[in-house]
Amino acid sequence: MTKINKLEMKGFKSFAKRSELIFGDNFNCVIGPNGSGKSNILDALCFVLGRSSAKGLRSEKSANLIYNGGKLKNPAKEGEVSIYLDNSNKLFPCETPEVKVSRIVKHNGTGVYKINDKKCTKVEVQNMLAYGKITSEGFNIILQGDIVKFIDMKLEDRRKIIEEVAGINVYEEKRQKTLNELNKVEERLKEADIILKEREGYLTELKGTKH
Numbered sequence: 001m002t003k004i005n006k007l008e009m010k011g012f013k014s015f016a017k018r019s020e021l022i023f024g025d026n027f028n029c030v031i032g033p034n035g036s037g038k039s040n041i042l043d044a045l046c047f048v049l050g051r052s053s054a055k056g057l058r059s060e061k062s063a064n065l066i067y068n069g070g071k072l073k074n075p076a077k078e079g080e081v082s083i084y085l086d087n088s089n090k091l092f093p094c095e096t097p098e099v100k101v102s103r104i105v106k107h108n109g110t111g112v113y114k115i116n117d118k119k120c121t122k123v124e125v126q127n128m129l130a131y132g133k134i135t136s137e138g139f140n141i142i143l144q145g146d147i148v149k150f151i152d153m154k155l156e157d158r159r160k161i162i163e164e165v166a167g168i169n170v171y172e173e174k175r176q177k178t179l180n181e182l183n184k185v186e187e188r189l190k191e192a193d194i195i196l197k198e199r200e201g202y203l204t205e206l207k208g209t210k211h
Contacts, residue, residue, distance in 0.1 A: 002132035003086040005098055011076030012047070012105075013040040016067045045141055048081040048103045049134060050113075050125055062109045080104045085132060092131050101125055 004023045009015040014037045021030075021041065032038050043057045047065065051057060059065050069075035082102040085092065092099045094116065102114040103125075113125045129135070150158060163172065 002091065002134060004083060005086050006084040007041070007044060007048075008080075008082040008084075009041075009044050010080045011067045012044055012079040012081050013037070013065060013067060015040065015044075016069075016073060016076060042141065044081045045083070047105075048083045048101060049129065049141075050103070050122055062105050062111070063107050065105050066107060078104050078106045092128060099128065101128065 003025070006023065007021040008018060009021075010018040030038050030041055039058070043065075047057055057065060066079040067076040080102060082100055085099045085101065086097075087094065087099050088097055096116060100114075100116050102112075102117070104112040104114075106112075111122075113120050113122050115125060115128055126135075150161065153161070
């Protein structure tokens with residue numbers, strides 16, 4: 001199982017200065033009064049893991065994720081979040097004891113991704129996270145309201161989510177792909193059978209002409 005060692009935020013939402021969140025080996029809990037930034041921590045996690053929709057991060061646009069300075073302070077030039085993932089078991093394909101994944105958003109809406117402080121693409125980040133079975137739009141993080149949505153879903157939709165979480169959907173996709181290939185083979189066999197019958201008809205006519 002992948003373990004988060006640390007989360008860093010700077011200029012992201014309500015975190016003006018660099019803020020660190022250290023995670024222990026056991027159960028971790030973040031508590032605080034309303035408006036203290038608890039939800040922004042979850043948004044930071046979703047953001048650094050590559051969630052693409054700004055609305056999914058409770059914001060109208062990407063630039064709004066940057067600390068705006070409030071009434072008295074200066075706004076941040078950019079918003080940055082870094083997550084440190086434990087790699088002591090060499091789960092990720094690199095030699096470092098932990099993997100640092102960073103994402104930066106600028107005021108023009110553009111973003112920068114980094115792995116161990118080296119610039120990379122979003123796809124490279126996704127490929128790295130995949131080794132830890134982490135996906136930006138997956139079910140690693142259960143957000144507020146997700147449980148209610150799950151309960152209110154139709155049985156078929158609920159079953160699909162359970163299969164996806166359990167990893168069964170991968171085998172279902174393979175099964176469907178195999179069935180599609182079999183259908184194509186059956187269609188080709190039918191076409192071949194039709195052509196064969198036509199050739200047999202021509203052969204019979206030729207034999208009759210010779211006699």
